[in-house]
Amino acid sequence: MDEKASYKDAGVDIDQANLFITKILPLIKQTSRKEVMNSIGGFGGLFHLDLKKIKDPVLVASTDGVGTKIKIAQMMDKHDTVGIDLVAMSVNDIVVQGAEPLFFLDYIAIGRMDVERNVKLIEGVVAGCQEAGCSLIGGETAEMPGIYGENEYDLAGFCVGVVENGRIIDGSDISVGDTVIGIASNGIHSNGYSLVRNVLFEKAGLTVQDQLDGLEQSLGEELLRPTRIYVKPVLNLLKNFSIRGIVHITGGGFFDNIPRIVPRQCCTVIKRDSWPVPEIFRRIQEIGHVDLDEMFRVFNMGIGMMLVVSEKEAADILERLNILGEKAYMIGSIEKAASDQPSVSFI
CATH class of the missing domain: 3.30.1330.10 (PurM-like, N-terminal domain)
Structure with a gap:
């Protein structure tokens, strides 16, 4: 049977x-x-x-x-x-x-x-x-x-x-002279891990138990830091301020996400040294010999969410974010784009 x-x-x-x-x-x-x-x-x-x-x-x-x-x-x-x-x-x-x-x-x-x-x-x-x-x-x-x-x-x-x-916030109100505010990330979040694993584990031969200089915890614990959720601070801001555009820095980093909401006639100028870049990104770049532009195309580099706001409200919005417990920085501005200028540039 x-x-x-x-x-x-x-x-x-x-x-x-x-x-x-x-x-x-x-x-x-x-x-x-x-x-x-x-x-x-x-x-x-x-x-x-x-x-x-x-x-x-x-x-x-x-x-x-x-x-x-x-x-x-x-x-x-x-x-x-x-x-x-x-x-x-x-x-x-x-x-x-x-x-x-x-x-x-x-x-x-x-x-x-x-x-x-x-x-x-x-x-x-x-x-x-x-x-x-x-x-x-x-x-x-x-x-x-x-x-x-x-x-x-x-x-x-x-x-x-x-x-x-x-x-609805769609970026259509963004204009030349606006200020860009960046809200800190919690590390790598959930993008770029194929490059992370290639650099740290496959090429460098590291393990999740290894402790790298500059990191407060093991490599595995650092890489598992959960993605920050920005819902409550953003909704709080919307009660009192006019936010002209918001960018979630996910896959595509700065170069691919910012143009999704900024008008074509504008260029977003980012000041690279205006916020502290978490050590994990520096180690990935150093160990993997990754080009800096590639880092900004793949990772959030310490900025998980960006707000485009009027220059006159920027200081008050930054103060509110700090009161809410967020680490936030003025990281750039919106300028008129020249004919040969990319939509995102760094200074």
């Missing part, structure tokens, strides 16, 4: 998946806003949009992942921070348009159900949602043996927010 086949024998354990859901339900409830209408477990998450606070709502959506930073988490066997990165990458992308994040969904793809590890992942997502003020209203954990190795996983996240139609 032929042996009976089962889903578990094929690599998918439904009982462990159900145990995982049971363990994360109390965590997810910690992110609930009053607009959430159902608990996790339905076919879709329900969110009642409160139109009393907003007259002409525009929904803003974003999706992103964590990239190969996940490899560092796996090398460290530390999985409680990449969930914060996952939330940060999407909520930071929508707040640049003036939108308040409302709800978030996650997607975890795994080779094998590891309940303890996956709970750690969700703990990070929950922490990120709490920091951003949005609700985790659903998600999916997909066991895919044969696609992912037994201890491998990948993450994706999806965020929806809302902004008043007349208050």
Whole structure:
């Protein structure tokens, strides 16, 4: 008689998946806003949009992942921070348009159900949602043996927010003479890790346990610093100030992200020495002999979010950011672009 086949024998354990859901339900409830209408477990998450606070709502959506930073988490066997990165990458992308994040969904793809590890992942997502003020209203954990190795996983996240139609920030109000304010990052954040791993691990032969001069913790711990979430300080500023443009410095660094919101007739002039560059970037550049322009094209170099504001409000905005506990600096200005001038230049 032929042996009976089962889903578990094929690599998918439904009982462990159900145990995982049971363990994360109390965590997810910690992110609930009053607009959430159902608990996790339905076919879709329900969110009642409160139109009393907003007259002409525009929904803003974003999706992103964590990239190969996940490899560092796996090398460290530390999985409680990449969930914060996952939330940060999407909520930071929508707040640049003036939108308040409302709800978030996650997607975890795994080779094998590891309940303890996956709970750690969700703990990070929950922490990120709490920091951003949005609700985790659903998600999916997909066991895919044969696609992912037994201890491998990948993450994706999806965020929806809302902004008043007349208050969308798109950079169209940016003009010559405006000031650029940079808000400090928490290190590398979640971009450029393919170059990081190539330089530090493949070429230099370092390990996550190594301690480099100038770093306060091990290399692995430094590389796992979670991406800063800028939602609360930006929304606070928008209550009292007119922010003309906001740039999230992610993949593409300064050179590719700034032109996304600055008008073509303008040039953004950045003063390279106007803020302290974290030591980790200096070490990557030095060890890998990476060209400085390449560093600014790949990494945030210590500035995770940029604000373009009127010159007359710049000092007050900088003071507010400092009161909110943010490290912020006046790092540049908007100038009229010459015919042969690039859209971003450094002095």
